[in-house]
Amino acid sequence: MARRKRQPVVPEAREALDKLKAKVMKEAGYNVSEQSPDDVKYSVAKDMGVELAKGYNGTITSKDAGRVGGEIGGRMVKALIQQAKANLGKQAR
Template sequence: MASRNNRALVPQAKAGLDKFKMEAASEVGVNLKDGYNGDLTSREAGSVGGQMVKKMVEAYERNL
């Protein structure tokens, strides 16, 4: 089994990614806290991730 790690490839990007995640969460009505958010349901976490992907795809398509 391959080992996994959640290390960012560009550590300086962490603050920007956290801000992006918080914006996406507020857009879908999920209340994230700074730090641990392990109490989210799978549906809430998935909606935040899905919103982030949606926004990234839209930004990519604008830059084509």
């Protein structure tokens, strides 16, 4: 099975998404490197008791993978919704 590499719909947004991930996870109390914000998933997994290794993780359940990814992605989506609401308020004026 080929490894799937997720890409944003707008590839130019990758840098901004990485900065957002670093920002929201720092606010949540995680130690995040702005050079490699994806590494925060290992800290989140450790806090949740999920054995996440660098490299192949085919032995973890989809439920555990979703818990780790959901913690990070959920915070990012919440921040994006807050930004959108703030921008809508500015446009209404």
